[in-house]
Amino acid sequence: MTDFPPMQNDLLLRAARGEPVERPPMWVMRQAGRYLPEYHEAKGKNDFFACCRNPQLACTITLQPVLRYKNLLDAAIIFSDILVVPQAMGMTVEMIEHKGPSFPNPLRKPEDLEKLSTNVDVKKELGYVFDAISLTRRELNGMVPLIGFSGAPWTLMSYMIEGGGSKMFIHVKTWVFKYPEESKRLLQMITDVVVEYCAEQVVAGAQLIQIFDSWAGELSPSDFKIFSLPYLRQISNRLPEVIKSKGFEPVPMTVFAKGAWYALDDLCDSGYNVVGLDWLHDPAEAIKIANGRVTLQGNMDPGALYGTRETITSEVERMISGFGGGKQKYIVNLGHGITPLVDPEDMRWFLEEVKRVGSLEEKSLPATLI
Numbered sequence: 001m002t003d004f005p006p007m008q009n010d011l012l013l014r015a016a017r018g019e020p021v022e023r024p025p026m027w028v029m030r031q032a033g034r035y036l037p038e039y040h041e042a043k044g045k046n047d048f049f050a051c052c053r054n055p056q057l058a059c060t061i062t063l064q065p066v067l068r069y070k071n072l073l074d075a076a077i078i079f080s081d082i083l084v085v086p087q088a089m090g091m092t093v094e095m096i097e098h099k100g101p102s103f104p105n106p107l108r109k110p111e112d113l114e115k116l117s118t119n120v121d122v123k124k125e126l127g128y129v130f131d132a133i134s135l136t137r138r139e140l141n142g143m144v145p146l147i148g149f150s151g152a153p154w155t156l157m158s159y160m161i162e163g164g165g166s167k168m169f170i171h172v173k174t175w176v177f178k179y180p181e182e183s184k185r186l187l188q189m190i191t192d193v194v195v196e197y198c199a200e201q202v203v204a205g206a207q208l209i210q211i212f213d214s215w216a217g218e219l220s221p222s223d224f225k226i227f228s229l230p231y232l233r234q235i236s237n238r239l240p241e242v243i244k245s246k247g248f249e250p251v252p253m254t255v256f257a258k259g260a261w262y263a264l265d266d267l268c269d270s271g272y273n274v275v276g277l278d279w280l281h282d283p284a285e286a287i288k289i290a291n292g293r294v295t296l297q298g299n300m301d302p303g304a305l306y307g308t309r310e311t312i313t314s315e316v317e318r319m320i321s322g323f324g325g326g327k328q329k330y331i332v333n334l335g336h337g338i339t340p341l342v343d344p345e346d347m348r349w350f351l352e353e354v355k356r357v358g359s360l361e362e363k364s365l366p367a368t369l370i
């Protein structure tokens with residue numbers, strides 16, 4: 001797939017590659033989702049994963065925020081879910097309304113690993129994602145770049161073992177502390193699928209790949225180095241080679257390890273172009289630690305969108321000033337996904353304020369904020 005329309009806005013790709021930009025690009029995790037009335041309308045009575053499996057519907061939902069916030073959002077992210085990977089490995093995952101994902105048969109004992117498919121045919125199992133990406137890339141017509149994504153091995157392993165969301169992580173902690181070798185075997189199996197999955201997303205037209213390690217913060221700093229980081233590194237090491245072997249150009253890669261503030265230094269050396277930050281990071285501190293090694297992405301508290309317009313403005317000013325004005329090596333985002341019940345007009349205000357403040361010369365930023 002190479003005959004896509006030329007890009008009209010490539011701010012995101014330039015910032016991800018570390019090139020200077022006239023203003024920081026912005027997009028929002030979960031920008032296509034439950035806070036948008038048109039999402040509910042398009043989804044209708046369809047099951048969540050049925051929407052993911054329908055390329056036309058996935059394309060429509062992906063485009064919704066880009067069209068609603070025209071000339072504000074600088075990227076689209078393909079509508080899908082991280083849990084399509086466990087499905088491709090043979091597990092059943094359901095999305096239960098008002099509750100979230102649920103696995104009827106989670107992996108509870110090391111013997112359960114035998115239930116997983118070996119030699120997963122990624123093109124066959126996840127072909128619908130690649131079709132959705134190619135279709136969306138054509139429909140975007142070069143308006144903004146299209147982001148592809150995958151869950152990180154540690155986060156996917158946690159879901160596969162816990163069977164859904166969790167507060168205490170009893171089951172996956174049992175694996176980590178009782179069955180560390182089997183845990184590593186599972187992490188390796190997942191990593192192999194994730195590398196192929198991300199490579200095929202690029203072949204289909206994805207222009208940047210983000211790896212979501214949403215549950216990284218459940219690991220201690222030393223366990224993060226054993227059960228998450230090596231697999232994140234394998235992905236960033238192997239992915240460009242696999243993409244090249246398929247005859248395509250590698251794309252920038254982002255890692256978002258939520259809650260792993262202690263690992264920022266390591267993440268800056270993990271082979272990714274961009275490191276996503278949650279709102280537990282102070283921007284100026286993060287810049288100091290990164291020291292120019294990567295582009296940083298983030299990190300306003302998504303909860304700030306429940307505040308007043310004045311609060312949103314001051315949070316935006318604080319964030320962009322904290323990141324030094326954002327004209328290089330910075331991408332604006334929230335510190336995690338946008339939450340339901342945010343007023344779409346407050347989201348618009350956020351984006352408009354980011355564009356205004358992000359376009360200011362550094363010397364015009366409110367002095368007290370720099």
Ligand SMILES: Cc1c2[nH]c(c1CCC(=O)O)Cc1[nH]c(c(CCC(=O)O)c1C)Cc1[nH]c(c(CCC(=O)O)c1C)Cc1[nH]c(c(C)c1CCC(=O)O)C2
Nearest residue numbers: 029030031032033077078079080081082100101212214337
């Ligand atoms: C952990 C995780 C999941 N899915 C994802 C993650 C990693 C990011 C993160 O940490 O938030 C990733 C994801 N899920 C979805 C996207 C689409 C693209 C985008 O960011 O706009 C992306 C990138 C759509 C979705 N994924 C889901 C919805 C809501 C489905 C609905 O109720 O209609 C959407 C739009 C469902 C989902 N999917 C998942 C959960 C826990 C839930 C239920 C709770 C929730 O909605 O926040 C697993």
